[in-house]
Amino acid sequence: MVRQHHIRPARVLQTAHAVLQNPLLKNIPAPxxxxxxxxxTPAEIRTRPYLPQxxxxxxxxxxxxxxxxxxxxxxxxxxxxREFYRDHPWELARPMMVxxxxxxxxxxxxxxxxxxxxGMKLSGECVVQRQMWLMENQGLSKExxxxxxxxxxxxxxxxxxxxARIAVEExxxxxAYFGKTLLQVGVEIEGHQYENWKSWATREITMSKSSSDSALSPSELAQGPDKPALEDMLEEAAVPV
Structure with missing residues (x-):
């Protein structure tokens, strides 16, 4: 439900004049x-202006x-x-002055x-403005x-x-020491995640092996765990599907 605007507060002066003109209140001084x-008088109008279309x-x-x-x-x-940043999405990752x-x-x-x-950093806006100038002044098509x-x-x-590469080499x-590159950091994170997964997979396989060994006979349990079989299961689990 849309709430309507109340215009009575804006007509307080007209209402006061109408009340003061009452013959019964002629001896009462005006506020x-x-x-x-x-x-x-208030300069603001209460009606909403119609916006230009x-x-x-x-x-x-x-x-x-x-x-x-x-x-x-x-x-x-x-x-x-939109067309430029659709073709070059990584340009949005660069800091820009807005x-x-x-x-x-x-x-x-x-x-x-x-x-x-x-005075302007090279960015996608430079390409857009240059493209606009070529289209308007040299008559080139958009493409x-x-x-x-x-x-x-x-x-x-x-x-x-x-x-930038020459400056780093110099x-x-x-x-000078710049620390690890983004590629090296990514490789380390990937290796850490792989080691975590490997330890988790080892525990899961061991639990699965122990549950299956509980159903074996005492003579089969005396032989001990099959270590090569465990390594084979780890290698099979590491192969991507």
Whole structure:
């Protein structure tokens, strides 16, 4: 159930004037706040304004809907961003700056020079803006502009990786230590999980073996556990299905 707006509090001045005009209350002085409210009236209206619509209304609709719902703002760059980050999902893992210094950073960008812009970190937004400039100024199609911008982006990203690798090698030559790489950390975690699984599998196989030995005869139990058979069961369990 939609709760309606109460407009009676907004008409308190009109209500006070109507009450004071009653002949029975002519000897009663008006409240002090009435004069103040006459001089400084409330500026806010209580009615909800009808928001401007950016899309034409459906003529088949009998009853208008969502009149007070803000319209969804869409920009041409939105589709280009979705396409780029769909093809390059790992670019979202890179830290990016989402705030501007003074709100006029776009004035210092010249996308005719390429993807790299001064004061802006290389990211997917550079590809999107470069693609938009190529489509609007050089008349390229979306696919052609996307390929051109991606080619420039790949070249610069590859150069960044080479520079970072050279910097690490030079730092190690003078004694710097960077710790373990992500690959080494992943291998250690995987090995630790494998050892935990191996110990758990050994206990499960031992319990299964003991439960099966309880049904054997005393002469068979005197032979002791079959160690090679246990190792074979572990090897079979380690083979992925």
């Amino acid at each position: 002090v706040w009435v004069k103040a409210l006459e001089q400084v 950016h899309q034409p209304l459906d003529p088949r609709a009998k009853k208008p809907r969502n009149l007070y719902k803000p319209t969804k703002l869409t920009f041409p760059e939105d589709k280009l961003r 705030l501007e210094t003074n709100g006029m950073d776009a004035r210092f960008r010249d996308w005719s020079t390429g993807v790299r812009q001064p 052609q502009a996307y390929d051109t911008a991606r080619r420039e982006f790949y070249k610069l990203r590859h150069q960044e990786e080479i520079d 730092a190690r030559m003078v004694g």
